[in-house]
Amino acid sequence: MTAGERTPRRSRGRTSPGPADPTAVPPVPDAAPEPAAATARPRRRARTAPARTPAPVRSADEIGRTAQGPRPVPELSPPRPVRPPTLRQEVLGSGLTVVAVRKPGVPLVEVRLRVPFGGRSPEHAARAEVLAATVLLGTGTRSRSQVDAELAAVGGHLDARVDPQRLLLTGSVLSSGLPVLLDVLADSLTDPRYGREDVAGERDRIGEHLAMAASQPSVVAREKLQQLRFGDHPAALDNPDAGLVAAVTPAVVRNLHRRAVLPAGSVLVLVGDLRPADAVRRVADALGGWTPAGPARTLAVPPAVTGGPVHAFHRDGAVQSQVRLTAAAVDRTHEDYPAVQLANLVYGGYFSSRLVENIREDKGYTYSAHSSLEFWPGRAAVTIGFDTATASTAAALLEARYELGRLALVPPKDAEVEAARQYALGTLATSLSTQAGYASTLSALLGFGLEPGWLQRHAARLAAVTPGEVARAAATVFAPSAATGVVVGDLQAVGAQLSALGDVVLP
Secondary structure (H helix, E strand, C coil): CCCCCCCCCCCCCCCCCCCCCCCCCCCCCCCCCCCCCCCCCCCCCCCCCCCCCCCCCCCHHHHCEECCEECCCCCCCCCCCCCCCCEEEEECCCCCEEEEEECCCCCEEEEEEEEECCCCCHHHHHHHHHHHHHCCCCECCCCHHHHHHHHHHCCCEEEEEECCCEEEEEEEEEHHHHHHHHHHHHHHHHCECCCHHHHHHHHHHHHHHHHHHCCCHHHHHHHHHHHHHHCCCHHHCCCCCHHHHHCCCHHHHHHHHHHHCCCCCCEEEEEECCCHHHHHHHHHHHCCCCCCCCCCCCCCCCCCCCCCCEEEEECCCCCEEEEEEEEECCCCCCCCHHHHHHHHHHHHHCCCCHHHHHHHHHCCCCCCEEEEEEEECCEEEEEEEEEEEHHHHHHHHHHHHHHHHHHHHCCCCHHHHHHHHHHHHHHHHHHCCCHHHHHHHHHHHHHCCCCCCHHHHHHHHHHHCCHHHHHHHHHHHCCHHHEEEEEEECHHHHHHHHHHHCCEECC
């Protein structure tokens, strides 16, 4: 190399373009070039991790025990004090009670309108079912599609359903869209369309639904239980007669709306991201045209539930039997209600109850057993229910009765009462933790004449009730002599066993 010549630098990944070689193989895109043999570095050997000894597998029983005995379950921390939300309650000139509750968190408002809707005849139940299905399907100034579009534009929706006690309109909307939802609601209450095609379509749909429901064992058992409790009282009409539904016309529905969908005695609850005073004012402005023609009709007080034999009903070829038992209870205003609520939980009100432990966990007679409290104007009842195989029907009924007697005669242990108490307090707190849950709970309580403050007082009463009070309440409400009920199943297969139990009436 002569002076002045530079040593050519080694290319660092770039090459100068040269003349094209027609015989050259084009490079493979993204392929790494093979290293020259002389410059290739030897590959490092991968390090092998030392073999790990698998962790020993322990059963749940082993995990729950120590060398000193069963592992203690940590005590629950004391419940945190809950500050009641800001609310405003006002009765408008029309007689409508409005309760607005500030519960921010998400920019929504939950709406619940509860209209007392008691009737006196099976025809009322049929007409009410069609009314609930069509009341939101358009107004005099809005078509069905316009109602849906206006609500959708503000993130809202409205639904309606009915039972023997009330007509309930429920919905939710973005906070900013509350005026729109209230306007649509007011229009539906004061000027509903009830078009011929809408009524006919919903009437046929309800008829088909009732026909299918009539073949469901649980529906049959419920109907038999309601008839046993209340006879021909309207409270027993959970499902209307399909033939009477088929006879409902638009004119009949309009007439029922005019006579029964009334503000006086109704309750409107709004819960969410709102200012209570402002929300009440908006309701007063929007629903000012909903004027009363009298008070809304409350369901008449049904007959008292009395003890008696279990009535059996035949269902040909049934592979399962439906067992439903009931007894009179106390309403929410009664001083013993907290004790009755805990006694119900101990018996069958949650998964750790005696009934579930006996006929599900221990004997395997059923997949699900439950006990709950139901309420009507002036009445309350315990309702116990489970389904079981035909072969185990009599045995399961025997055990359910046994647990009734055991709870009535043997006071529940302190640990049972405390577990039920914590469950009751926890579920109450859970029901009030969301806007939707708070609105539904408050609407139900106000519908029975209770005040919003009842929620906080009830939590304190649950915390204070003693095991002795629970035992005294159980001795009255859960006594086997106070209970009655129904069994629906294949009596050709199980009738003789039921008869052997005694206190069972066969057809």
